[in-house]
Amino acid sequence: NAGVTQTPKFQVLKTGQSMTLQCAQDMNHEYMSWYRQDPGMGLRLIHYSVGAGITDQGEVPNGYNVSRSTTEDFPLRLLSAAPSQTSVYFCASMRSLSDGYTFGSGTRLTVV
Amino acid sequence: SQQGEEDPQALSIQEGENATMNCSYKTSINNLQWYRQNSGRGLVHLILIRSNEREKHSGRLRVTLDTSKKSSSLLITASRAADTASYFCATVTNSGYALNFGKGTSLLVTP
Numbered sequence: 001n002a003g004v005t006q007t008p009k010f011q012v013l014k015t016g017q018s019m020t021l022q023c024a025q026d027m028n029h030e031y032m033s034w035y036r037q038d039p040g041m042g043l044r045l046i047h048y049s050v051g052a053g054i055t056d057q058g059e060v061p062n063g064y065n066v067s068r069s070t071t072e073d074f075p076l077r078l079l080s081a082a083p084s085q086t087s088v089y090f091c092a093s094m095r096s097l098s099d100g101y102t103f104g105s106g107t108r109l110t111v112v
Numbered sequence: 113s114q115q116g117e118e119d120p121q122a123l124s125i126q127e128g129e130n131a132t133m134n135c136s137y138k139t140s141i142n143n144l145q146w147y148r149q150n151s152g153r154g155l156v157h158l159i160l161i162r163s164n165e166r167e168k169h170s171g172r173l174r175v176t177l178d179t180s181k182k183s184s185s186l187l188i189t190a191s192r193a194a195d196t197a198s199y200f201c202a203t204v205t206n207s208g209y210a211l212n213f214g215k216g217t218s219l220l221v222t223p
Contacts, residue, residue, distance in 0.1 A: 031209050031210075033210045033211065035211075035213070040215065041215065042200065042213045042214055042215035042216055043155075043200070043202075043211075043213040044213070045210050045211070045212065045213075048209065048210040050209050058210060059212075090154060090155065092155075092211075094209075097142060097143065097204065097209065098160075099160070100145050100147075100157030100158075100159075100160050101145075101155075101157060101211060102157065103147075103154040103155040103156070103157075104154055105153065105154045106153075106154050
């Protein structure tokens with residue numbers, strides 16, 4: 001099993017550009033989440049999903065969209081990148097509430 | 113806003129010593145989890161404690177939970193240099209499924 005795979009690992013965007021951060025898991029987990037990690041801020045929840053076709057907003061959803069068309073994939077879309085979205089983004093998945101989350105290795109995004 | 117707050121923010125100890133980190137949270141929870149993050153890496157799940165549990169062990173890790181005080185502690189016994197990392201507590205509330213993280217404790221274990 002590959003676990004949670006995030007691509008790309010690094011990305012530089014210009015202000016106003018759009019892009020999609022990819023997240024895929026091969027563990028048949030229903031629960032998936034996106035977080036951003038900024039220095040001194042810990043991890044903050046952007047969006048999460050409890051299954052295919054179901055998504056919900058987290059603490060900092062503005063500027064981001066998600067969809068969950070399959071159990072395996074949970075892409076995060078930046079609509080119009082801003083310097084404030086410079087961060088490290090983590091995707092995570094979980095089988096059930098009795099388990100912990102498995103995290104991907106992250107995408108380091110810089111918006112210039 | 114973030115649910116948990118770890119204390120201390122940074123901790124420096126020598127190999128062989130015990131390390132204790134504390135976490136406080138704000139609302140009722142389903143469970144509380146601890147994660148480790150090595151520099152530049154993703155987070156690794158360490159241990160999960162349910163709201164009806166008071167203590168849990170896993171190897172050199174001991175976690176306690178006091179729901180009346182809305183607090184938890186993580187004890188790492190006989191620390192090793194390889195334990196150097198940031199440690200985060202995260203809660204899952206009764207009404208949600210995602211994790212609410214604290215800002216973490218940075219642990220440095222020197223040989």
